[in-house]
Amino acid sequence: MALESGIDGWLRYAELPADLRTKQDQYSGIIVLDGVQTSPVYTAAKELQDGLQRILGQTLKLETLFDNVAAKQPSIVVGTLDAFSRLGVDPPPEEFKPDGFYLNTQAGNGNVHIMGESESGALYGAFEFLMRLAQGNFEPVSIVDNPSALIRWVNQWDNLDGSIERGYAGPSIFFKDGEVVEDMTRISQFARLLSSIRLNAVVVNNVNANPKLFSETNLRGLQRIADTMRPWGIRIGISLYFDSPREFGGLSTADPLDPDVIAWWQDITRKIFEKVPDLVGYTIKANSEGQPGPLTYNRTLADGANMFARALQPYGDAIVLYRAFVYNHHLDESVWTNDRANAAVDYFKHLDGQFEDNVQICLKWGPIDFQVREAPSPLFANLRKTKVVIETQVAQEYLGQQSHFVYMAPLWKEILDFDMRIDGQDSAIRDIVSGSTTVLNIGSDTTWIGHHLSLSNLYAYGRMAWNPLSDPINMIEGWSRLTFSLNPTVVDTITKISMESWPTYENYSGNLGIQTLCDIIYTHYGPSPASMDGNGWGQFTRANSTSIGVDRTVATGSGNAGQYPPEVAAIFEDIEKTPDELLLWFHHVPYTHRLKSGKTVIQHFYDAHYEGAANAQTFPKRWAKLKGLIDNHRFEHVAFKLEYQAGHALVWRDSVNNFYSAKCQIPDEKNRVANYQWRIEAEDMRLSGYKIVAVTPFEAASGGKAIITESNQSPGTAMAKIPYPSGKYNIAVNYFDHMGGTSKYEISLNNQVIGKWSGNLQEKLGHDFSEYLDGHSATRITFKGVLVESGDILKVVGQPDGTELAPLDYISILPEGIVD
Numbered sequence: 092m093a094l095e096s097g098i099d100g101w102l103r104y105a106e107l108p109a110d111l112r113t114k115q116d117q118y119s120g121i122i123v124l125d126g127v128q129t130s131p132v133y134t135a136a137k138e139l140q141d142g143l144q145r146i147l148g149q150t151l152k153l154e155t156l157f158d159n160v161a162a163k164q165p166s167i168v169v170g171t172l173d174a175f176s177r178l179g180v181d182p183p184p185e186e187f188k189p190d191g192f193y194l195n196t197q198a199g200n201g202n203v204h205i206m207g208e209s210e211s212g213a214l215y216g217a218f219e220f221l222m223r224l225a226q227g228n229f230e231p232v233s234i235v236d237n238p239s240a241l242i243r244w245v246n247q248w249d250n251l252d253g254s255i256e257r258g259y260a261g262p263s264i265f266f267k268d269g270e271v272v273e274d275m276t277r278i279s280q281f282a283r284l285l286s287s288i289r290l291n292a293v294v295v296n297n298v299n300a301n302p303k304l305f306s307e308t309n310l311r312g313l314q315r316i317a318d319t320m321r322p323w324g325i326r327i328g329i330s331l332y333f334d335s336p337r338e339f340g341g342l343s344t345a346d347p348l349d350p351d352v353i354a355w356w357q358d359i360t361r362k363i364f365e366k367v368p369d370l371v372g373y374t375i376k377a378n379s380e381g382q383p384g385p386l387t388y389n390r391t392l393a394d395g396a397n398m399f400a401r402a403l404q405p406y407g408d409a410i411v412l413y414r415a416f417v418y419n420h421h422l423d424e425s426v427w428t429n430d431r432a433n434a435a436v437d438y439f440k441h442l443d444g445q446f447e448d449n450v451q452i453c454l455k456w457g458p459i460d461f462q463v464r465e466a467p468s469p470l471f472a473n474l475r476k477t478k479v480v481i482e483t484q485v486a487q488e489y490l491g492q493q494s495h496f497v498y499m500a501p502l503w504k505e506i507l508d509f510d511m512r513i514d515g516q517d518s519a520i521r522d523i524v525s526g527s528t529t530v531l532n533i534g535s536d537t538t539w540i541g542h543h544l545s546l547s548n549l550y551a552y553g554r555m556a557w558n559p560l561s562d563p564i565n566m567i568e569g570w571s572r573l574t575f576s577l578n579p580t581v582v583d584t585i586t587k588i589s590m591e592s593w594p595t596y597e598n599y600s601g602n603l604g605i606q607t608l609c610d611i612i613y614t615h616y617g618p619s620p621a622s623m624d625g626n627g628w629g630q631f632t633r634a635n636s637t638s639i640g641v642d643r644t645v646a647t648g649s650g651n652a653g654q655y656p657p658e659v660a661a662i663f664e665d666i667e668k669t670p671d672e673l674l675l676w677f678h679h680v681p682y683t684h685r686l687k688s689g690k691t692v693i694q695h696f697y698d699a700h701y702e703g704a705a706n707a708q709t710f711p712k713r714w715a716k717l718k719g720l721i722d723n724h725r726f727e728h729v730a731f732k733l734e735y736q737a738g739h740a741l742v743w744r745d746s747v748n749n750f751y752s753a754k755c756q757i758p759d760e761k762n763r764v765a766n767y768q769w770r771i772e773a774e775d776m777r778l779s780g781y782k783i784v785a786v787t788p789f790e791a792a793s794g795g796k797a798i799i800t801e802s803n804q805s806p807g808t809a810m811a812k813i814p815y816p817s818g819k820y821n822i823a824v825n826y827f828d829h830m831g832g833t834s835k836y837e838i839s840l841n842n843q844v845i846g847k848w849s850g851n852l853q854e855k856l857g858h859d860f861s862e863y864l865d866g867h868s869a870t871r872i873t874f875k876g877v878l879v880e881s882g883d884i885l886k887v888v889g890q891p892d893g894t895e896l897a898p899l900d901y902i903s904i905l906p907e908g909i910v911d
Contacts, residue, residue, distance in 0.1 A: 094724040100546055101573035104145035104225055111227045112147050116201055119151075120520035124170025126155040131210040131324040135169045135217035142221040145537065156212050165201025169213050175206050177443040183235045190291065191237035211291060211324030218287040224570045240641040242451065242480055242526020242703065243556040244292040244328070244412075246283065246374060247533070251301050251309070252541045254907065257486045259493040260534030260541035265295050271312020277535060279601035282323035284539070288553025292326045298376040298414065300332040302339035305359055317761050326371040328412075329363070333375065334383040346388040347398040360402040373399050374409040374453070377756075379416050387588055391439060392417065393445040400447035411481060412528065412655060414453045415439055415470060421627040427642065430649030431629025432458035435470040444476035449821070451478040453528060456506045458651075459491050459630055462606040463597045464502075466663065466676055469654035471523050472511040478525040481507075485540070486532040486550045489607040490596060492616050492858035493541035495736045496710075497596045498589035499720030500551035500563035501884035505560045512658035521559035542732050543725050546574070547589060564590060572622040575721045584717055588710050598703025599743045603674030603695065605632050605639070611865065614859035617739070617866030631680055636754055639692065640675035652677055672779055681756045696751055697759045700744040705910050706742035735856065738871030741790070741911060746809070746866050750790040769911060773798040773899040781807035781889070781899075784864070791866040792900050799896035806890045807897055813883045815904050822874045824887065824911060825900040829868035830860045832893025838874065840883045846874040850895055864898055879904065
């Protein structure tokens with residue numbers, strides 16, 4: 092089986108088996124109703140030509156005229172509604188909306204008509220046809236497919252130096268060393284992927300923007316990017332830094348009502364549109380996380396948004412996407428009513444109706460920051476006169492950073508389906524928003540996103556941006572067939588792992604609405620429950636020795652529940668009506684509070700973290716059964732990632748459980764927490780060249796301690812006698828792999844080596860790494876099926892490198908089927 096890099100994603104167009112290919116008639120040619128080779132219609136014809144060759148083995152010629160069609164039947168004809176109409180072809184049987192398409196494989200005489208309301212619509216129809224064929228679906232079809240919204244964007248958080256904020260798949264494909272890259276190859280491939288899932292725009296630079304984007308060199312670079320993406324129907328937008336007039340333009344102020352500032356932005360906008368006449372618009376992050384904005388100059392947020400909007404108004408349909416991510420990140424946690432979740436409504440509700448028509452307010456789906464579970468943002472129900480766009484995050488910033496796999500479509504669907512009950516009427520969020528955008532952060536890695544499975548989130552986002560009623564199961568099944576194989580075992584395995592992945596991650600990270608219990612001060616990756624409190628960022632849990640949760644009620648708390656319409660507010664205000672999965676989001680309760688399940692909060696924590704971690708152990712085992720059914724390169728990549736996730740899930744389980752066990756002093760009813768019968772602590776082994784150190788935070792290490800070598804020059808040795816009965820075991824070593832070096836390890840029994848490894852995960856995983864012994868760097872490697880005799884001498888030799896001093900936490904000697 093040929094190796095595949097993953098660069099084509101779901102557009103690999105694998106050749107169908109011979110028995111399926113014979114079910115599809117041979118086409119005589121492809122007729123394209125647009126001879127302009129930069130047109131998305133012509134791109135559609137070229138994609139059809141390539142796709143049919145790869146899927147069906149049919150080599151077809153492109154014709155650019157609709158002459159003598161009868162002699163060329165059956166043909167595939169692709170063009171816009173206007174082009175078809177000029178030839179006397181009837182319009183589609185249903186209403187056509189902008190960007191929609193009509194796919195008719197029953198156009199008579201075996202012809203296929205692909206008709207777009209726009210040029211992009213024709214391209215979307217071509218992709219739809221090809222992706223049906225690639226899945227072996229030859230059913231006759233005559234459908235009109237319209238988008239739910241015109242704004243279907245992605246936001247790249249790429250920096251001019253080539254780094255990517257919250258990027259986990261290598262450097263930027265757009266920028267390097269302060270300038271736009273010269274080679275547009277990957278940018279064209281990226282545009283193809285986006286277009287195939289009917290997305291229509293990409294904001295190419297970080298919302299934490301750099302005004303040097305406005306240099307003449309970079310403006311010409313933006314022109315090249317736009318020219319490269321335009322044939323795929325993708326328009327580009329840019330993020331702006333509010334204080335650019337001061338920091339780049341030499342003005343003394345960036346006051347949005349200052350005439351010189353207004354003129355400066357108008358001039359910059361003119362220069363941009365000279366290079367990119369179809370710029371889709373601006374994304375603005377202002378007065379957020381210490382950044383300047385209109386509030387800096389005693390102006391309103393509407394004043395700031397409208398300044399940009401007016402600069403864009405002469406240029407057609409370009410819009411301002413103004414982020415509602417505005418909050419005070421120096422909150423005093425001791426003040427019970429201080430609540431970051433209130434910020435969006437507090438800052439924006441009173442401005443409703445004051446924004447220009449080409450301003451759309453961009454809301455994160457929840458009121459905090461892309462957590463594993465949040466209540467929907469109440470601002471969706473509070474802007475009645477202003478268009479709003481929902482922002483999701485394909486980049487798994489708080490959900491395992493693509494080192495853990497989490498399929499997020501079920502999470503997004505839950506939010507989109509949420510009924511706000513505005514004025515007592517059906518008010519699903521999907522019907523409130525006028526579009527969607529997502530934080531994507533693809534990189535130069537051939538996986539695009541850092542994990543072959545995680546690319547399913549981009550596919551699902553595009554499908555849901557087009558149709559928010561899309562079913563997560565149907566999407567992942569289709570994506571699996573297109574990306575990996577038509578084999579039912581492959582599709583079923585990937586689908587089941589995917590659909591379990593979000594609840595599994597939620598169980599072993601943070602549940603009951605307490606947010607993702609990762610380190611919010613540092614890398615947003617590994618477990619660190621304490622980091623949520625005791626700082627001004629506002630992602631509080633308000634956990635103390637007796638109780639936990641944020642009181643967001645009107646009666647006794649921050650009043651956040653009252654920001655929702657009355658019917659929804661009544662549910663969240665009442666602890667008996669609040670769903671358990673959001674209990675700690677809205678209520679501060681004793682650890683002994685009983686859930687609707689009958690469990691106490693703390694016992695639910697213990698049980699959920701054990702259940703989630705245990706299910707994560709099944710992922711690599713299930714994936715292993717696909718060996719030989721997909722190419723080995725991608726099989727091994729995913730196998731490694733799932734094995735790592737299984738090990739880190741145990742780090743999460745123990746960290747969170749030990750933290751709260753120590754805090755509340757309530758034991759686990761099942762006597763699992765801090766009771767590890769198959770574990771040999773490194774600090775209890777006989778050490779030579781190693782020393783014992785305390786780990787911070789304590790819960791990141793078993794027993795709060797680890798061992799490191801006494802210097803970075805000499806190896807350390809840790810030895811212990813096996814105290815367990817003779818038999819076959821899996822030997823798992825938990826160690827720390829952090830930045831600063833690449834330690835090497837060797838493990839042996841009675842001086843017979845059973846394994847070697849290096850602390851080189853920074854070369855294999857793309858998540859944000861740590862410099863310390865903590866929940867980010869804690870990891871595990873397992874040697875399976877080792878024959879052990881009771882009394883054998885277990886030895887680990889660690890060779891330090893740089894500042895990484897071959898750290899070890901513990902070794903588990905696990906009987907088959909036992910999860911540590």
